[in-house]
Amino acid sequence: MVKVFIYPTTSLILSDLVARFGHTPLSAAIEIRERIQTPGLESPPLQITPEEPKVGLRWAAVEVPSGVRGRMSLYGPMVDQAEAAIIVNDADFSFGCMGCARTNELIKYLLHKKGIPILDLNYPRTEDEGEEFVAAIRKFLEGLGGSP
Amino acid sequence: MSKVRIAQLSCGPEYSGVQKEIEEAAASVDAEIFFPDIKLADIRSSFQEFGLDVRSPDLKLAIARAKALVEGRVDADAVFIATCFRCAEAAIVRNELRRYIHEHSRLPVVSYSFTERTTSGTLLTRMEALTTIARRRALLAREVQEGLTLGVDSGSSTTKAVVMQDNRIVGTGWLPTTGVLQSAEDAIALALKEAGVKREDIMATGTTGYGRFLVGEKIGAQLIQEELTVNSKGAVYLADTQHGPATVIDIGGMDNKAISVQDGIPGTFTMGGICAGASGRFLEMTAKRLGVDITELGPLAMKGLSRKVPMNSYCIVFGTQSLVNALAAGSTPEDVAAAACHSVAEQVFEQQLQEVDIREPVLMVGGTSLIQGLVKAMGDLLQTEIVVPHHSQYIGAVGTALLSSGFIKGE
Amino acid sequence: MTGYTPRYVGSVTKYVFVDSPDMTPSDLAIRAYELSQGVMIKETCFGLMITGKVEDVNLIIEQIRALDPIHIFVKDRGFPPGDARRCRANLGGARPGFFGHEFEISLIKNISSGLARLRDRPPGKEPLPPAPGTGKKLDAARLKKIIESKES
Numbered sequence: 001m002v003k004v005f006i007y008p009t010t011s012l013i014l015s016d017l018v019a020r021f022g023h024t025p026l027s028a029a030i031e032i033r034e035r036i037q038t039p040g041l042e043s044p045p046l047q048i049t050p051e052e053p054k055v056g057l058r059w060a061a062v063e064v065p066s067g068v069r070g071r072m073s074l075y076g077p078m079v080d081q082a083e084a085a086i087i088v089n090d091a092d093f094s095f096g097c098m099g100c101a102r103t104n105e106l107i108k109y110l111l112h113k114k115g116i117p118i119l120d121l122n123y124p125r126t127e128d129e130g131e132e133f134v135a136a137i138r139k140f141l142e143g144l145g146g147s148p
Numbered sequence: 149m150s151k152v153r154i155a156q157l158s159c160g161p162e163y164s165g166v167q168k169e170i171e172e173a174a175a176s177v178d179a180e181i182f183f184p185d186i187k188l189a190d191i192r193s194s195f196q197e198f199g200l201d202v203r204s205p206d207l208k209l210a211i212a213r214a215k216a217l218v219e220g221r222v223d224a225d226a227v228f229i230a231t232c233f234r235c236a237e238a239a240i241v242r243n244e245l246r247r248y249i250h251e252h253s254r255l256p257v258v259s260y261s262f263t264e265r266t267t268s269g270t271l272l273t274r275m276e277a278l279t280t281i282a283r284r285r286a287l288l289a290r291e292v293q294e295g296l297t298l299g300v301d302s303g304s305s306t307t308k309a310v311v312m313q314d315n316r317i318v319g320t321g322w323l324p325t326t327g328v329l330q331s332a333e334d335a336i337a338l339a340l341k342e343a344g345v346k347r348e349d350i351m352a353t354g355t356t357g358y359g360r361f362l363v364g365e366k367i368g369a370q371l372i373q374e375e376l377t378v379n380s381k382g383a384v385y386l387a388d389t390q391h392g393p394a395t396v397i398d399i400g401g402m403d404n405k406a407i408s409v410q411d412g413i414p415g416t417f418t419m420g421g422i423c424a425g426a427s428g429r430f431l432e433m434t435a436k437r438l439g440v441d442i443t444e445l446g447p448l449a450m451k452g453l454s455r456k457v458p459m460n461s462y463c464i465v466f467g468t469q470s471l472v473n474a475l476a477a478g479s480t481p482e483d484v485a486a487a488a489c490h491s492v493a494e495q496v497f498e499q500q501l502q503e504v505d506i507r508e509p510v511l512m513v514g515g516t517s518l519i520q521g522l523v524k525a526m527g528d529l530l531q532t533e534i535v536v537p538h539h540s541q542y543i544g545a546v547g548t549a550l551l552s553s554g555f556i557k558g559e
Numbered sequence: 560m561t562g563y564t565p566r567y568v569g570s571v572t573k574y575v576f577v578d579s580p581d582m583t584p585s586d587l588a589i590r591a592y593e594l595s596q597g598v599m600i601k602e603t604c605f606g607l608m609i610t611g612k613v614e615d616v617n618l619i620i621e622q623i624r625a626l627d628p629i630h631i632f633v634k635d636r637g638f639p640p641g642d643a644r645r646c647r648a649n650l651g652g653a654r655p656g657f658f659g660h661e662f663e664i665s666l667i668k669n670i671s672s673g674l675a676r677l678r679d680r681p682p683g684k685e686p687l688p689p690a691p692g693t694g695k696k697l698d699a700a701r702l703k704k705i706i707e708s709k710e711s
Contacts, residue, residue, distance in 0.1 A: 010656055012576060012663050013670055015634035025634075032637025033571070042563040043165050045644035045654075046637075050165035053264040065232030066264040067160025074163075089691045092205065093188065093662045096655030099159060099206030101237065122691045123666060130669030131676045135685035138677065155651075182651025188661040209655065222652075 002144040005082035005111060007104075008094040009075065014086055017134065021141040026082055028097040031074040048073070060106065071103040079110045084117045084144050086137060091123070117144060152179035152279040155224035155255075157213050157245060159206040160232040166266045170230065173271035177279045184213040184222040200244055207231075207241045214245045218252045225282035228275070229259040247505060250408070250415045256281040257416050259503060274419060277376035281413055287554050288377060288413050291390050295351040295556045298339070299549030300367070301375070301542070302332050302359025305401030305428065306515060309335035310545035311343035311350070312553075319343025320542055328359040329366055336367070352555040354378075354548030358402070370555035375544050376407060376417050382547025383511045384412045386537035393507035397496070397526065397534075398514040398543065401428045404496055408504040418503040424464040426495040428516045433468055434488035438481045442519070445485050449521020452482030454490035462495040486521055493525035501530070509535050513543040567639040571616050575607040575623060576660075578667050579630030590626060594619050601640040605664065606631075608640040629674040632667065 002023045006014035009028035018025035035047035043049040048070050056069025059076040074097070087108060091098065098104060111118060119140040124130040154174055161167040174181045186194075194212035202208060210229070216222045229245055231238030239261065246259045258274045260266075281288065293315045301308040303325060309332070311319035321338030325331045340347060354371035355364035356378040364372035375398075383396040396407040404426060407417040424430060435445040457474040461467045471484050479487075510532050512523050517540045527534040539546055577587050588602040591609065598611035598619055607623075609616050624631050638645050645654045677685060 008659065010659050012574070012632055012634045012660060013667065016632040017670075019633065027635055029635035029637040033635070036637055036639075036642075037565045037568045037570075039565055040563050042561040043168050044171075045167060046162050047563065048163055048165050050264040053164055063234060065160065065235040065238070066164035066166075066262070067232040067235070070160070070163035070165060070264070093191065093208070094659045095205045095209050096162075096659070098659070099204060099209070099655060100163075101203035101205070102235070120691050121688060124669040124673065124688075125666070127669050127672040127676075128686075129688060130666075130671075130673035132673070132686045132688035134670060134673030134677055136687050139685065139687070153651075183653075185647070185652030188658045188665075191658065206655065209658070213652075 002083045002141075003081050004141070004144075005078060005085040007085065007087040007107065007111075008091040008098040009078070010094055010097050011088065011091070014088065014137075017137050018086065018141065021138055023084075023141055023144065026078045028074060031078060032097070059110070065102070067100055068103045068106070071097070071100055072106065075103070075107050079107065079114065082111065082114065082116060084140075085111045086119045086121065086140065087111070088121050088123055152177075152225045152282045153223070154179050154181050154226045154228050154275070154278060155184050155213065155217055155222070156181045156228050156230065157210040158228075158230040159204060159210060159238050159241075160235070161230055161262060164232065164262060164264045164266075166262050166264065169266055169268040170228070170271060172268035173275045174228075176268065176272060177276045179226075179275060179279045181228065182224075184216050184224070186212055186216050186222070190216065198248075200241065202237055202241055204237055207238060210241060210245065214249055217255060218249055224255060226278040227255050227257045228278065229257065230262055233261040233263045235261075243503065246416050246503070250505070256414065259416070259418070273374045273376065274417075276374040277414065277417065280373060280377045284377075285413065287551060288381060290381075290551060290554050291385070291412070293550045294553045296345060296349055297549045297553045297556070298336065298350045298353045299545040299547065299552060300332055300336060300353070300355045300357075300363055300369075301378075301544030301548065302328055302355060302357040302363045303401060303544070304358050307331040307335045307357075307359070308542050308545040309339040310539070310542050310549050311339045311345060312546070312549040313343070313345075317539055317542070317546065319345070320539070320545075322541065325359070328362050332359065332363040332367070352552040354552030356544040356548045369552070371548060371552040373548060373551065376405060376414055376419070378547035378551065379405060379513060379543050380407050380409045380414045380547070381412055381551060382543040382545075383513045383537060383540075384409060385550055386539055386543070386546060387509065387511050387535050389509055389511070389535075395504065395506050395508070395510045397501070397510065397512050399426070399428055399492065399496060399512075399516040399522070400514055403427070404500055406496070406500045406504045408507060416504050418500050420496075420500045423462065423495065423499075425462040425467050426492055426499065428514075430464050430467065430492050431488055431516065431519060431522065433464065434471060434485065437468065437472065437475075438485060440481070445488075446519035446521045446523075448482055449485035449489045449519070450524060452480060452484070452486030452521075454483070454486040454525065456483040457487035459487055459491050462491055467491055486525070489519065489521035490525040493522055493529055497526070497529045506530060506532075508532055511535050511537060513537065513540045515541045517541065567610065569612070570610050570639065571613045572608055572610040572636040572639050573616055573620060574605075574634050574636050575609060575620065576632045576664065576667070577606045577627070577630060578632075578664060578671065579627050582627050582630065587623065587626070587631075591619065591623055594622050599640070605660065608636065610639055629671045629678070632670075
């Protein structure tokens with residue numbers, strides 16, 4: 001099983017397909033769950049405290065807005081773990097965790113820089129495109145090896 | 149009293165760890181934060197109609213929510229716009245949404261750029277002003293002072309007290325703030341003495357400024373009010389511009405306020421308080437360095453030319469160093485005084501006045517409005533003749549004395 | 560700052576979305592309750608949320624998926640069900656992630672169709688999408704010709 005970064009990290013479709021074809025999706029929910037289930041200081045809604053933008057300094061410098069650094073404290077470790085990535089490029093209406101375009105640009109860059117296998121796609125607008133979309137993902141995931 | 153409902157339009161606070169601070173600040177003034185409920189289809193169409201083609205989805209969401217508020221599809225009492233400090237994309241959206249809501253609705257708006265260090269304390273005065281405007285429109289509509297009232301402005305640098313009677317200022321007191329309560333007592337005593345009235349004759353009392361809660365509780369004030377609404381009211385009252393638009397600028401000892409006012413009620417406003425170089429303190433230090441009293445700095449600056457003194461920084465440390473170097477290199481005290489005034493005015497202009505719409509008349513109030521050189525520098529930057537109303541240094545005390553007369557008949 | 564004590568420590572929550580002509584969210588819920596065995600199941604407008612120990616949740620999901628594999632979709636959720644921090648009633652409006660679901664659900668029929676068609680195709684015969692951003696731009700010489708033809 002290969003750990004696959006999915007972009008958008010909140011995607012139901014990608015999360016489902018990666019798991020369906022036998023690999024492990026790296027999704028934002030897992031990082032959020034870890035925070036929600038860890039005791040500490042109360043910082044609703046996501047249990048991201050003012051300390052996390054400081055953790056995010058590892059991926060973005062201090063002049064980068066706090067929201068980018070806070071988000072990178074979620075995504076930076078996921079990028080570190082990623083062994084492959086599937087990126088949907090026209091995810092223009094993914095809010096919240098994927099709500100900041102600057103963070104999203106940085107995530108995509110870091111994934112490409114890592115040199116791992118990456119599949120770039122757009123959302124399917126028709127049933128024909130749906131078939132192409134699923135086929136491409138299945139082929140990509142099969143090519144990753146491991147023992148699905 | 150039902151809670152004031154403040155709609156939040158934002159990008160980033162949940163990921164900066166400051167959403168709780170925003171909610172706490174609202175809760176402390178008996179308000180609640182909510183997120184306007186819209187549908188995905190609304191987001192798409194509203195975003196396209198608005199026409200600002202930003203990339204960040206959360207900013208698209210903020211735009212769509214703003215449209216829902218303006219078009220009356222979602223009810224709110226006030227709007228709080230918050231985005232990350234240093235994000236250019238968000239700053240553009242923040243400014244345009246503030247302007248859009250201000251122009252197309254009666255909702256009071258405050259916008260704020262936060263960092264992970266933002267606390268509920270920083271946000272409190274802004275939230276208080278928002279709720280006051282939403283909750284006390286009737287009180288803020290007052291244009292005439294009645295009876296015998298006392299107003300106290302317990303500021304970070306100075307404490308001011310004013311006694312008003314039948315729409316006139318009859319007594320004033322002004323002292324540096326040492327102990328909050330003692331300074332207030334002393335300033336009140338001065339104002340009462342000048343007015344020739346006794347404490348027990350006062351029919352209603354109001355407090356404002358940093359020490360408003362402490363002083364207000366001690367003297368049993370009927371009105372304890374933040375300085376944004378009070379100063380707006382005081383400024384348009386003294387300048388006799390209670391109807392129509394106005395802009396109020398108050399460069400204070402610890403923070404600066406810029407308020408866009410309509411019919412005496414703040415529409416949008418900013419408060420800045422991070423940099424001492426953009427405050428009255430910088431001018432105090434300059435006066436000290438020049439060996440003149442702060443009251444002499446203004447006339448001195450009027451005789452100088454700021455451009456003759458190179459200033460490398462707005463900072464209270466490095467900027468002062470520039471002034472000292474200029475003196476050593478032969479600059480005149482007049483030019484140095486003018487340069488200091490220009491430096492403060494320019495920083496306020498660049499960093500704060502961009503956040504409100506400047507609409508004439510522009511009124512400068514507070515102690516620093518008596519420094520003519522500063523007023524001139526600001527007028528030059530804004531390319532307008534700035535109005536400094538009489539008693540402008542007592543602005544908060546006058547505003548609260550005026551408003552507190554609403555409590556005489558139990559309004 | 561106040562201390563924070565988490566609830567449901569060690570549990571996982573997964574969303575199960577159903578978009579099927581043959582099965583409604585409540586049908587799915589009934590089947591899930593039958594299989595549940597101590598795992599918490601919450602019915603929603605789009606399907607279910609299942610909370611429990613990871614192995615128990617995965618087991619149920621495996622069984623549920625088998626009911627209608629191409630119309631049932633699953634993903635993780637960070638919060639347990641009914642958490643006030645994500646609840647529409649407390650926020651005044653939908654949490655931001657809801658819109659993302661709304662968007663993907665609007666095109667999930669294309670995915671279901673893709674899954675169905677691929678199931679029926681022989682291996683090696685799958686179509687692949689063009690990579691994004693590879694659409695050819697109009698050649699400058701061709702554009703010049705078009706302009707000239709319009710001018711004449």
